[in-house]
Amino acid sequence: MLVTLASAAVVTAVAPTAWPVAVALAVTGVVAPLLAWLAGRRDQRALVAGATALTTRVAALADAADDLRAVGADAAAVDVVDRLGRMQERRERRQASVAAAASLVAGIGTGTAAVLAPLLAPTAEAAAVAALLVLACLEPVASAAVAAQRIPALRAVLSRLAAGGASGTAGAAVAAAGADLPPVVRRLALRDLALAWDDGRPVVTGLDAEVVAPGWLVVDGASGAGKTTLVTALLGDLRPAHGAVLAGGSDLRDVDRDAWRARVAWCPQEAHVFDSTVRANLLVARPRTDPVTEDEMHAVLASVGLDRVVADAAEGLDLRVGRHGSALSGGERQRLAVARAILRRCDVLVLDEPTAHLDDATADAVMRDVRRAAGDRIVVLVSHRAADRLPEDRVLTLGRSRLPVAE
Incomplete structure (x- = not known):
């Protein structure tokens, strides 16, 4: 918009008699974004909420697929997700129409001003x-319209981030106070642990295992055996039905949940890579009160085997990774996600199937780098791939037909 208004001023200076051209250009530069903003307000906010709801339900559907099939509820659950998806699609189509209309207004306005110029110039x-x-201003005006259309969505996202940041700051304060946790968690133990969801039906029972830093606990088991349920409990989001999860001797049920979350980092199977730079994907690992330094970024990238990717790029840490990390290979995306988790300053690192979608050679290379990068932390590795474990690792095998066994 500033470029458009400045161009209007230059037109007036070069051809004072063509002031209507400048007025037409300035009006177009203001009206096109304003119309895009007004037309997009409702759907843009709904798109943010809808995307969150759709992602949450798709993830829940995938996790509960076996149980839903068992009770014959899978078709109904899929139908709910399908309806949400169709609603999102309709909203996106309407927003595409708004963007096209705003571009049309920008084209008509700048085109009209360009036609007036030879008629009025001296x-x-x-x-x-x-x-x-005037014709060169078509792209800035259209870009301003697209940006204005996104303002409601941006405000909705920022309000969510602000709310999350406030709770995160409070959690960090509790964590700093200790919250019944030792200064560094060096021991993680499961004691006769049984886990169940809201229906009360136990998913796993009789879990006993212990790992001391630096050490690895490998969780193995068939699909549906309860690996995701155990991860949920380790992250502090599911209270045990029986037994306990002990962190440094403290029962997680007695520990402030935010305090524990400051000590544990989770790297999921499909970790999200933001459509931004390597630097930005690493900066989100910690709050602004504890920023990640460039030296830390380079160190962690070297530890996970990504330093060459950054070194070979002219942009360095500002290398863009593309939508969902499309500019990176599968192994590089996983390494970036692990690097982000390690920067959390966590005592316990939970890796959920980090090699699930990688070929054997890439998986072996990723695991070698991850083991080096994990340092002296406690690592809980969820993986059914035998090559991911070492002889010295503790192994917890989950199964439907028998009690889990800690080897």
């Missing part, structure tokens, strides 16, 4: 300068 030279300058 000389051919002034007319050429005014017309070409």
Whole structure:
């Protein structure tokens, strides 16, 4: 918008008699974004909420697929997700129409101003300068309209981030106070642990295992055996039905949940990689009160085997990774996700199937780098791949037909 208004001023200076051209350009530069903002307010906010709801339900559907099939509720659950998806699609189509309309307004406005220029300018030279300058403003005006259309969605996201940041700050304060946790958690233990969801039906029972830093606990088991349920409990989001999860001797049921979350980092199977730079994907690992330094970024990238990717790029840490990390290979995306988790300053690192979608050679290379990068932390590795474990690792095998066994 500033470029458009400045161009209007230049047209007036070059051809004072062509002031209607400048007015038409300035009005177009303001009206096109304003119309896009007004038309997109409702759907843009709904798109943010709808995307969150759809992602949550798809993840829940995937996790509960076996149980839903068992009780014959899978079709109904899929139908709910399908309806949400269709609603999102309709909203996106409407927003695409709004963007097209705003671009049309920008084209008509700048085109009209360009036609007026030779009619009102005092000389051919002034007319050429005014017309070409006006036509060059088509892209800035259209871009301003697209940006204005996104303002409601941006405000909705920022309000969510602000709310989350406030709770995160409070949690960090509790964690700093200790919250019944030792200064560093060096021991993680499961004692006769049984886990169940709201229906009370036990998912796993009789879990006993212990791991001391630096050490690895490998959780194995068939699909549906309860690996995700155990991870949920380790992250502090599911209270045991029986037994306990002990962190440094403290029962997680007695520990402030935010305090525990400051000590544990989770790297899921499909970790989200933001459509931004390597630097930005690492900066979100910690709050602004404890920023990640460039030296830390380079160190952690070297530890997970990503340093060459950054070193070979002219942009360095500002290398863009693309939508969902599309500019990176599968192994590189997983390494970036692990690097982000390690920067959390966590005592316990939970890795959920980090090699699930990788070929054997890439998986072996990723695990070698991850083991080096994990340092002296406690690591809980969820993996059914035998090559991911070492002889010295503790192994917890989950099964439907028998009690889990800690080897």
